Amino acid sequence: MNLDFTEEQEQFRERVRDWLEENKPQESRPEDSAEGRAFDLAWQKTLYKGGWAGINWPQEYGGQGFDTFQQLIFLMEYAKSRAPGDHYRFNGLNLAGPTIIACGDEQQKQTYLPPILKGDVIWCQGFSEPGAGSDLASLKTRAVIDGDDMIVTGSKIWTSWARFADWQQLLVRTDPDAPKHKGISWVINRMDNPGMEIRPIHDMAGGTDLHEVFYDEVRIPVKNIVGGINNGWKVSMAQLSFERGTAFMPSQIETWNRMEDLLHLANQTRLEDGRLAIEDDHIAYQLAKMRAETRSLLAMTLMGISRNERTGMPGPEGSMLKLFQSELYKRISILSLQIVGAERSRLSGMASEWPKMFLGSFANTLGGGTSEVMRNIIGERHLGLPK
């Protein structure tokens, strides 16, 4: 049991810190989606040129091939420097890319991996459907083989970033007669493919990054199937093996940063009765509780990473951290509204980051598996309770 890093690792930390200090964008990320895309790609290009693209990707595919501790150090320093988050780059770097590395053929790897690292393309994920949310395996979007192509018809929903994406990882049903987990394929699709219609959805936080996507006899080459036909469920599970503990480092530090900002705010903000927010017992109690929980999030993340390091397998901490962090983040944002008081209604002005955080915080307890589904997974897979 130790929290020590070697001298070499500390030197690596210095290197990361210095590079970020010199190269991270000075301006904040634009709110407008199209400008956001340009900003994200430009930053990815900078990372690539600096030799920091794909920290968890193997070197043979252009990544850095960092070991777990280097990844950990990089992510800690990255988050501390408050460099821009993954945003639109998320899918390619963390989901589609790693899946192609794990399950793709040589041709697919050569074609699709380098542009992700170089900051040339954005990827999105077309998994969920109107009738297939938590029960993803019941998806119906149909792909019929026609020579060298598949003809895809159906619809997807909640596809983040769809209208700004170049490529998409798409789950389709290639065998309607097989049991529901067995007839699915994971395919690569171009977002400018004829026959597709993309409609933005307005989310409650005011964003338009979610979409419905309709497929009307869209032709996708059979060679775009990754990991074999009807093997798509397994392929999408392979993503999980990339979600080792380090994947939670950014959101853990983001939560800590927000928590410390809020504490700072509570020490400066006056309530209606003239007292500082921190002097209110109810607010102080909750702030302290959440600060303690946020601190433990770091310990849990490190324990999870240690466990992965030993077993080589992702453990129960993935679902636990996801649930714990997203619920905590939401509670922090709700508490912030009590501290900003009447300012809570203003989406413009100085304190508007807090009501914006509040509105956005609902996304995290839904997307990527709802909190209830996480509790099912913990109960069934980790504790062994019956279905």
Add this chain to the structure above:
Amino acid sequence: MDLLPTEEQQQILDTASNYLGNEFPVQALLTTAQRPRLNHDQLKQLAGMGWIGIGLPDTLGGVGYGLSEEALLFAELGRYLMPPSLVGSVLAARTAAVRGHDDLAHAILDGTLRVAIATQQSSAPATISPTVTGNFLVFEAEGADYIMLTDDGGAALVALSDLQQVSQERCMDPTLDLTCWRGDNTTTTCFVTADQDAIFLRGTVLISAMLLGIAEATLQRSVDYAQAREQFGKPIGSFQSIKHYCAEMSIRCECVRAMLYYASITLQQQPSAGPLDTSSLKALAIDAAQENANTAVQIHGGMGYTQEMDIHLFVKRAQVLESLFGSERFHLRQVLSAAAPP
């Protein structure tokens, strides 16, 4: 960086767990006398295995491991509802050793001398300094020679015979003896300030470890019961309300175990992060033990409300342990005022 027990540490944990499971099964508390949980011979036996001095440097007469090993051991002691006065023994040996009372330290380390542990009565704050004044609620004074008194300013070891017994009380936890004692400018046998040695914070970590033991024991019992007990033709664990209770309980355990490991290191290595981590730990451990134990009663249905099962003992112990080394409110105050770590 590796936040899991090493092989050697795991061995300490396994040995303790096996020994306690054989010698001190919680089940036994349902059929035999509940007090004392640890008689004089049994204390000597534990001491003989080095459990009192496990975290004390060998230069001070201890086994030479650190706070992390101590914490691993105390999580097991908590799981088996062993008395919190063992924390008193560990801290007393340390206090005596740090102050150069080698013979006294030695007699505590080998279990010859028994040490009780106390909390201040909330209505009348006491002073703990080279002399002590005030009323104390004392656990396990029966047969004890010394008593360990601590607050965030320092730690005092006092001969029980130098204090006056005010009353014999009934303890909510039937496995513990509870009495009230008074000091009146009573001279301590030895006193250590918080700056000289972080006795209070170390005690906080050990009590937190015992709370973790309770949180884990009640989770385990709940999961077992949820698999075995059937209603409406299926195990109650298949009902989501029960399953989700269990999932939340297991997250609390993961959270406190991680924080216990983390704080046991930072308290020794990064004094500046010590108070934040230690107080975060105790606040979270209290919450985990109490929530888990209380929820376990609900999961066990009517049986959970009886003395035929052991769940109530954990509910009660979780309350006792909050009263030692700072309540949740106390520690949350500390969490709020602690400086951000580097």
